[in-house]
Each structure stands twice: as C-alpha cells, then as structure tokens.
Amino acid sequence: MTRINRRDFLRLAGGSAMAAGVSGFPGLLLASTRKVVIVGGGVGGCTAAKYLRKLDPTLDVTLVEAKTHYTSCFMSNEVLSGDRNIESITFSYDDLKHRYGVNVVIDNAIDIDPAGKQVRTAGGAHLSYDACIVSPGVDFKWETIDGYDARIAESVPHAWFAGPQTVTLRKQLLAMPDGGRVVIVAPPNQYKCPPGPYERASQIAMYCKHHKPKSKILILDPKPKFSKARLFRQGWSQHYGFGTDDSMIEWIGGKQGGAVSALDATSGTLKTEGGDIQGDVINIIPAQKAGKIAYAADLVADDWCPVDKRTFESARHPGIYVLGDASSAEKMPKSAYAANSQAKVAVAAILARFAGEEPGEPTYVNTCYSIIAEEHGISVAAVYRLNDDGDMITKIKGSGGLSPMNASAEHRKREVTYAHSWFQNVIDDMMQ
Numbered sequence: 001m002t003r004i005n006r007r008d009f010l011r012l013a014g015g016s017a018m019a020a021g022v023s024g025f026p027g028l029l030l031a032s033t034r035k036v037v038i039v040g041g042g043v044g045g046c047t048a049a050k051y052l053r054k055l056d057p058t059l060d061v062t063l064v065e066a067k068t069h070y071t072s073c074f075m076s077n078e079v080l081s082g083d084r085n086i087e088s089i090t091f092s093y094d095d096l097k098h099r100y101g102v103n104v105v106i107d108n109a110i111d112i113d114p115a116g117k118q119v120r121t122a123g124g125a126h127l128s129y130d131a132c133i134v135s136p137g138v139d140f141k142w143e144t145i146d147g148y149d150a151r152i153a154e155s156v157p158h159a160w161f162a163g164p165q166t167v168t169l170r171k172q173l174l175a176m177p178d179g180g181r182v183v184i185v186a187p188p189n190q191y192k193c194p195p196g197p198y199e200r201a202s203q204i205a206m207y208c209k210h211h212k213p214k215s216k217i218l219i220l221d222p223k224p225k226f227s228k229a230r231l232f233r234q235g236w237s238q239h240y241g242f243g244t245d246d247s248m249i250e251w252i253g254g255k256q257g258g259a260v261s262a263l264d265a266t267s268g269t270l271k272t273e274g275g276d277i278q279g280d281v282i283n284i285i286p287a288q289k290a291g292k293i294a295y296a297a298d299l300v301a302d303d304w305c306p307v308d309k310r311t312f313e314s315a316r317h318p319g320i321y322v323l324g325d326a327s328s329a330e331k332m333p334k335s336a337y338a339a340n341s342q343a344k345v346a347v348a349a350i351l352a353r354f355a356g357e358e359p360g361e362p363t364y365v366n367t368c369y370s371i372i373a374e375e376h377g378i379s380v381a382a383v384y385r386l387n388d389d390g391d392m393i394t395k396i397k398g399s400g401g402l403s404p405m406n407a408s409a410e411h412r413k414r415e416v417t418y419a420h421s422w423f424q425n426v427i428d429d430m431m432q
C-alpha cells in the first residue's frame with residue numbers, strides 16, 4: 001500500500017519547476033513493484049520518470065526513448081544566432097539512470113497494446129506496464145506543402161526538432177551572402193511553441209544585423225495573427241527597423257496571401273497565394289499533429305490525443321496517460337513548461353490510482369520566454385485550472401500575463417537573464 005501526501009504534490013505539480021522539489025514529502029509507505037513504462041524521453045517523459053521514482057522508489061520505471069541524448073528545442077533558436085552551440089542544449093540520460101534509478105531503453109516504441117498492457121519496441125522488447133505514459137511530441141503533416149517531405153528537409157531544414165537540422169540551418173545562414181533573403185514558413189495552428197517561429201526570425205535578424213546587415217528575413221504565415229505579436233512587432237521596430245521601408249524583418253500573414261502551398265527545392269521557390277517567392281535560405285515549419293506512436297496506439301482524434309483534463313489519462317484508452325505536445329489541452333499552449341506541469345499532475349494521478357484513491361484537483365502552469373535581441377526578452381505566463389464541469393482547462397483570470405508594452409530597457413534586459421535561468425531550471429527539473 002502506498003501512502004502519499006497527494007494534495008501537496010498536486011499543489012506543487014502546478015507550481016513552478018523550481019518550486020516542485022518533493023524532498024519534503026512525508027514518509028511513503030511503500031510495498032509496490034508496479035511497473036510504469038514511459039514512451040518519449042523529452043520534457044513530459046523525463047519529468048514523469050524522475051518524479052515517479054522520487055515519490056515512490058519501489059516503482060519499476062522504464063523510459064523508452066529513440067535517441068541517445070535529448071537536444072532541447074527550447075533555446076535552440078539561439079543556435080541560429082550563434083549565441084550558443086548545439087552541445088549546450090544536448091543532455092544525457094545518465095542522471096535519470098544512475099541518480100533516480102530509471103531504466104532507460106534506447107529504442108523506438110512501435111505499438112502499445114492497451115488490453116494486454118504492453119509496449120512493443122522496434123528492437124523486439126515487450127514491456128509490460130501497470131500504467132503507461134506517452135509523451136512523443138509532434139509529427140509533421142508533410143502532405144500540406146507540395147514538394148516538401150522528410151528527404152527534402154535534409155537540405156531545406158525545418159529545424160523544428162533541435163539537432164542536426166538546427167546545425168544545417170545555422171551553416172546555411174553562415175554561407176548566405178550579405179543581402180540574401182531568409183524565408184521562414186510558419187505553421188498553421190496548432191503547433192509546438194506558438195511564439196517559436198517569431199523568436200526564430202528575431203534570432204536570425206540578430207545574427208544578420210551584425211554580420212549581414214543588408215539581408216532580409218521574410219515570414220510567410222498562413223495565420224492572420226500570431227502569439228505575442230504586439231511585443232514582437234515593438235521589439236522588431238526597436239532593433240530591426242520593422243514598419244519602415246528598410247525593415248530587416250517582414251511578416252506576410254494569411255490575409256495578405258502568406259499561406260504556402262508548394263516548394264520547388266531546386267530553384268528555392270515557394271508558391272503562395274500572393275505569388276511565387278524565392279529565398280536564399282528557406283526554413284519550412286510544417287503543419288503538425290501528434291507523434292507517430294500516438295496513432296499506432298489509437299490515442300488520436302483530430303490530430304491530437306484527447307485526455308481527461310484532471311489526470312491526462314487518455315480518453316480513448318484508460319491506463320495510458322498522454323502528456324505534452326501530443327495531448328489536447330485546450331488553452332494550454334504546446335510548450336516545455338506545460339509538458340513539465342502536466343507530467344507532475346499525471347504522476348500524482350498514477351500514484352493515487354495505485355493507492356486506490358481518487359485524483360486530486362490539479363492546477364497547471366505555463367511560462368514561455370522569447371529573446372528578440374541581445375538585451376530584449378519578453379514572456380507570457382499563466383496558471384490554469386479545470387472549469388466547473390471538470391472537462392476543460394481554463395486560465396485562471398488575472399494569473400500571469402504578458403510582459404508590459406511599456407517595460408523599461410532594464411526590464412527587457414532582465415527578461416533575457418530570466419529566460420536563461422528558466423531554461424536551466426526546466427532541464428534540472430526534468431532530468432538532473
């Protein structure tokens with residue numbers, strides 16, 4: 001029988017990553033050898049693995065991850081400006097293995113049998129579970145842009161999974177002549193990191209301003225508006241001449257014909273509703289849906305995985321919990337912080353279930369920073385709870401908010417420092 005101060009954990013689960021230390025948990029009465037199998041060693045999966053083992057060291061926790069190291073997408077835009085290298089956002093699973101006792105299996109999960117409670121891997125393993133967690137991130141809807149697919153993406157990178165393609169894109173920026181044009185194709189909603197494409201444009205502009213000042217960055221967007229748009233526009237005006245004839249950054253939204261339907265990779269031409277556009281460097285971020293394993297395991301409805309908002313347990317297959325980008329969590333954006341917060345709620349719910357108790361009342365948190373220039377950061381934050389019917393996650397009125405439009409230069413500079421410490425805190429909290 002497992003006894004645990006669940007209410008405290010649920011409260012902490014919604015709290016900040018830093019605040020979520022659980023060392024003060026009262027003695028757990030432990031006699032469990034239950035098995036939890038986690039698919040996906042990203043933010044959601046690692047956070048869940050670590051906290052399951054911290055809260056109940058008798059649990060047998062297995063993390064199945066396709067790659068030997070985790071390269072975080074968050075802060076990967078800084079690789080494009082040259083402010084950091086790819087090594088600084090790449091992390092090993094050693095702490096999860098040796099410090100927290102998680103069985104880390106480097107393999108590809110290819111199927112989940114909800115009736116037989118087993119995860120099957122490409123390497124031939126059949127991993128039995130009492131609870132399964134799935135946090136595979138997103139996959140692309142390649143069919144939405146003619147002429148663009150996984151093979152072409154090797155030379156026309158999306159760089160939306162941080163790693164080799166981030167490095168390729170950086171090299172292409174370095175090789176581009178001064179006066180060249182970078183075209184970023186932004187995705188339609190919903191996708192991971194709503195402000196990500198616009199932070200990316202800012203980071204590329206930051207590099208060009210110093211090294212290729214005659215260059216331009218054009219964002220082609222199917223959407224009529226985008227996340228933190230007023231703050232981005234303000235920052236772009238301050239640093240990159242946005243709104244003037246000589247602006248380094250230009251944004252063409254859906255209403256102005258910004259939707260891209262095809263790519264001719266040989267000539268570097270994009271077909272848009274407003275006509276053909278050429279780029280010296282092209283970065284296409286395709287439309288997105290839940291990761292492949294979510295489809296194989298029949299967890300998806302309308303691109304994403306519906307879940308019980310109190311626990312993140314799948315609405316399609318009980319006993320499987322879907323976290324992070326792949327889940328359908330309404331008002332919560334698809335972000336690292338959201339995945340981290342959801343993981344803690346799911347962990348509390350699984351421990352409650354193992355103890356034969358009801359799950360508690362969760363709160364969730366999101367904080368997301370974007371760095372527009374060397375000394376110019378902006379952020380958005382919110383706390384969420386269930387609505388009165390318990391079936392939707394809604395923002396708590398008055399919680400969080402956006403960076404103010406009239407912030408001082410000192411405030412903007414401080415937000416860059418906060419962004420960097422936020423990054424380290426999330427990494428620490430999920431896997432160190």
Ligand SMILES: Cc1cc2nc3c(=O)[nH]c(=O)nc-3n(C[C@H](O)[C@H](O)[C@H](O)COP(=O)(O)OP(=O)(O)OC[C@H]3O[C@@H](n4cnc5c(N)ncnc54)[C@H](O)[C@@H]3O)c2cc1C
Pocket residue numbers: 039040041042043044045064065066067070072073074075076077107108109110135136137138159160161162192193196291292293323324325326334335336337338339367368369370
């Ligand atoms: C450029 C960019 C910038 C971003 N910046 C921010 C930011 O500033 N703040 C923020 O909060 N968020 C940011 N994000 C979003 C953030 O990275 C994601 O929301 C977060 O990583 C989601 O966590 P996850 O666990 O759902 O998926 P991920 O972290 O993507 O992890 C999924 C893992 O599952 C593994 N996997 C998938 N399928 C399988 C399988 N079948 N078998 C084994 N392993 C599998 C993958 O290899 C991967 O390691 C950014 C994203 C991008 C692209």
